[in-house]
Amino acid sequence: DAEITQSPRHKITETGRQVTLACHQTWNHNNMFWYRQDLGHGLRLIHYSYGVQDTNKGEVSDGYSVSRSNTEDLPLTLESAASSQTSVYFCASSDFLESTDTQYFGPGTRLTVL
């Protein structure tokens, strides 16, 4: 069955370190998204990609970067982790051809920055 996976599921890091969160989907979807979920804010879009070599900034992109070298993967990098980036991170994907724009979410990565 097609799926979307994230790794690691839990990560503890220190302020200032570079961290990369992995996202891998086997849906063969063109569109991929990264969100963070925090109490009081719901899901907020960090970065998104509509295809290989395409990346775009979302609502809360400062301090984050992504790259898309193939269809399946969209890793999220925190250049220099800050305590404000402690959050749960979700990756999602959707099919460009699907009119309902349904996004399929991964299980999430819980990141703690100390």
Added chain:
Amino acid sequence: QKEVEQDPGPLSVPEGAIVSLNCTYSNSAFQYFMWYRQYSRKGPELLMYTYSSGNKEDGRFTAQVDKSSKYISLFIRDSQPSDSATYLCAMGLYGSSNTGKLIFGQGTTLQVKP
């Protein structure tokens, strides 16, 4: 003011009750509306999708949209303990440049007690 407002709850109801979950929004341009369900420690999953004012039913679930009031609702009939989850509303615009740019509410946490 947030574009989408949703009471975070928590909402606790007895099994069998009718549940009403609501969101208000400020951007009258939103064209389609979604409800996602998120179980604890899981990613959100699409529950219902609608793009027009009025009601849409799917089993025990009814999604209602009132574009004139900028108000959407999700009703759950005969609620079950398995419905205990966080429910997130989301909305967006059609068009290739808007693909995937969903705006989410904060989510309402629902607990259905046996």
